[in-house]
Amino acid sequence: MTQEQLIIQCKRQDAQAQGALYQKYSGVLFAICLRYSPNYVEAQDNLQDAFLTIFKKVEQYSGKGSFEGWIKRVTVNTVLQKYRKKRHFDMVREDQIADEVIDEVEHIEIPLDDLLQMVRELPDQYRLVFSLYVLDGYSHKEIGEQLSISDGTSKSNLARARKILQKKVNNFKAAQQEG
Known part of the structure; x- marks a missing residue:
């Protein structure tokens, strides 16, 4: 068929x-x-x-x-x-987060399953914005419309998600170097 x-x-x-x-x-x-x-x-x-x-x-x-x-x-x-x-999560508004700088991360090999697990462990609001923006290519405007938030709030939530993921990647890297 x-x-x-x-x-x-x-x-x-x-x-x-x-x-x-x-x-x-x-x-x-x-x-x-x-x-x-x-x-x-x-x-x-x-x-x-x-x-x-x-x-x-x-x-x-x-x-x-x-x-x-x-x-x-x-x-x-x-x-x-x-x-x-x-409505079991609250989006972090852009005025609640100071501008955060994400450190440069050196190249590191992470198995896809481990990386996806790190994304799944993000708080709901960060996981949704991160997935929409990074994995599915939505714009901040589209994310704002989907989640009833401002473009700036979408950007802030994405920055926070990246910061959390950066810490997880660094912890993964440290664990790899120890073991």
């Missing part, structure tokens, strides 16, 4: 087509969910919510642009919506 046929069948709520769509894209979308979630279990929950949203909204996909790009955006928006509803 071609992707176009798969989409048509999903629009008709065909369970077999939905299963095929899940099989085809679950790995890619789970990687996105992992970037935005503090742990593996929550990432699994976010993936399930994302697919429910995709199946519910697939009728809205007009065929313009990449389908994979569309489902990735739906996934990110679904996860962000979940955080907005919970």
Whole structure:
């Protein structure tokens, strides 16, 4: 079945087509969910919510642009919506953080799994801004719109996330040198 046929069948709520769509894209979308979630279990929950949203909204996909790009955006928006509803984090406003300078970091090899774990350990507000900006290429303006914060607050949260990650990388480096 071609992707176009798969989409048509999903629009008709065909369970077999939905299963095929899940099989085809679950790995890619789970990687996105992992970037935005503090742990593996929550990432699994976010993936399930994302697919429910995709199946519910697939009728809205007009065929313009990449389908994979569309489902990735739906996934990110679904996860962000979940955080907005919970409101279990407070964004640090730009006036709450003094300008912080991030030290230059020398080149260091870090396994991808370790680096992603460091990102997952960031406080929610920093992890979301970092993931949106660095990993998914959103602008500070777009992040502000997604999270209902100012561009400056997005920049401040990104700076704080980078500072925390820098400390984690330095600790990783020190541990590598000791062992």
